[in-house]
Amino acid sequence: MRDVFVAGVGMTSFGKFLDRGLKSLGREAISEAVDDAGATLDGIEAAYVGNAVGGLVTGQEMIRGQVVLSSLGLTGIPIFNVENACASASTAFHLAWQAVATGVHDIALAVGVEKLTHDDKSVSFDAIGTAVDLEAKAEMAAALGSEGEDRSFFMDIYAGMSRSLMERTGLTQGDFAQVVAKSHDHAALNPKAQYRNTVSPQEVLDSREIVWPLTLLMCSPIGDGGAAAILVSEDLLKRLGRDQDRHVVKVLASELTSGRSPHDANMKKSVVRASEAAYETAGVGPDDLDCIELHDATAPAELILYEELGLAKPEDVGGLLRDGSTHLGGKLPVNTSGGLLCKGHPIGATGIAQVVEIVEQLEGRAGDRQVEDAEIGLTENGGGWLGDDSAAAAVHIFGRTNV
């Protein structure tokens, strides 16, 4: 495997854009990434396109990447449409990384794009609810008491996990509210975030209950957006004529796996397996990280992930949050972008939007939310639900370097 660099990134603002489609969102993100890399569209050798529910929400199925890319004139190259629920974009990124790392291509485009809003909100909720085994869904819904409720089925799954977490660790609903307040503090500094207001933990607790212990503000919103990255080999990076003073971000590890087998209770959870493998490949550990973007589809998920990513023992998770360690200014800021909760979660775009944030942090161009002297960052992106684990999990580790 040879070194792979992220030469450029781009993303749209995230939000509810009823008048924009996959093409418009994808084009903006791709164009920004190509410009950021100092590359040209006609130099791109292959494209990996993540999208999760375009078929169900917009009707556009089967060749979503070609539809977006042809509107930029970018066809005639291998185009791969990939899907892994909320980890679709990370899956596209992983394949693009692999193609460059193995020498198949010198420059590849990874893009994630999602048009999730719909005039009829139930279309969006129903689409998100397909990221489980539909044949098992009725049984799961009955067990969770969620039949017929007007909300994403995943909120019921997360609420069940949250209740277990509280019983197991003593974490409280107030802790979840503090996660949300932190995310809003960060998103307020991010011009591309869906929600840019600050909120207090009490306001979070006072917001409408979705399903106990989750309140509305503890749940990531429905939204639209696109995010893109240009991955290159070292030779190609040099040919791009990059500014000598500009840092460059190297992919230190890219790991993708699927949920543990229902037949193997001893198998570790997907995020644990992916992160352990990534730490080993990158030659770094949790203590070496300067910033993290993780999959906080709900607030409690952030705390579960502190443990699964090896940041803290179960009994220390609450402390890591409460002492400000993961707040901007702390020793390991988490979700400086605002995360899924506040930056937004257009599901098929999320994985690469996380990469955009880490790349901007490591290049030192994150503006008001800059983590001082950030050198190593991690992204964690999960997708779907199967049995008792995410259906897909991706962990990437990035390092700042100069070429």
Place this chain on the structure above:
Amino acid sequence: MRDVFVAGVGMTSFGKFLDRGLKSLGREAISEAVDDAGATLDGIEAAYVGNAVGGLVTGQEMIRGQVVLSSLGLTGIPIFNVENACASASTAFHLAWQAVATGVHDIALAVGVEKLTHDDKSVSFDAIGTAVDLEAKAEMAAALGSEGEDRSFFMDIYAGMSRSLMERTGLTQGDFAQVVAKSHDHAALNPKAQYRNTVSPQEVLDSREIVWPLTLLMCSPIGDGGAAAILVSEDLLKRLGRDQDRHVVKVLASELTSGRSPHDANMKKSVVRASEAAYETAGVGPDDLDCIELHDATAPAELILYEELGLAKPEDVGGLLRDGSTHLGGKLPVNTSGGLLCKGHPIGATGIAQVVEIVEQLEGRAGDRQVEDAEIGLTENGGGWLGDDSAAAAVHIFGRTNV
């Protein structure tokens, strides 16, 4: 790139199975391929799963591969859900090949599965019709005069191509009928084909007109099915303890590309580019081929592809068909499986079903439809439509060898 071998293949019968779903179809194909390879499920290192319209027809979107594979207990590995319309399975196969060729994995599973039939046939037709740019579809439909017709939109696209072909080359509706009669002759010998009856060219011409010059029997049917292949490195192949007397099939070339750019009229069509690249990589030409499986979604497409694959000059295409060269027993039998027209076309499974046929031919186990001493075979699989070309095209070349 290192050598990659197809250690085993499997597929379901193709047909209308209203009582079977993605899991049932996928499981059967995968289990057969794993057994054929002498491998075990828990040895599989990664899975690439092609499906085109599961979300629209069955509702199961986003994690289709995980849903199918977890029902076999096969999770905890990287699972990639890929989509490229009717070329979805070839795309899965290409990525699995690439992973083994580049040393990322030693054994990978490629599977294509499609549940296309639905109680309401318009659901199937509408799903197939999403393999174009939906925003451009109304305009295309108006130009083709197909608005509101109860048929797959692709039949209108193919009918337009067929009329151009007739004007350009002098090929006739009778030639198209002869293609169909040939495919039925072949499918009658294939126990897994959807249609196993023989028909005369006159019966083809007498069948209901779908849209001139296409009659019902010139169009591939709606159907369900699954197909799978196990790809391995040479070292792993040896470890499988394969019978010394059994031939093994090597992948000589795997090429995937997308349609020509609408901005570049000089770019060759996708199948031409993919096949030229494949011939060069494999070090063989059309004259070296012993058998071909190509994408005859309609009968005229087979004749167009004779030209695009370099089998004949435009003026010689009709002769190649009429003199029996591409019939079983001729010098280059095409679609010995019965092709999409008669074996069937569960769209996301088709690309790997083509591979299954070529592998069985090269291993000498194609039964009554065996091509004598077949050593080199080719598959061509197209997907979707964009501007004036397929949205995706894949060409694979395989060679018989011993290890």
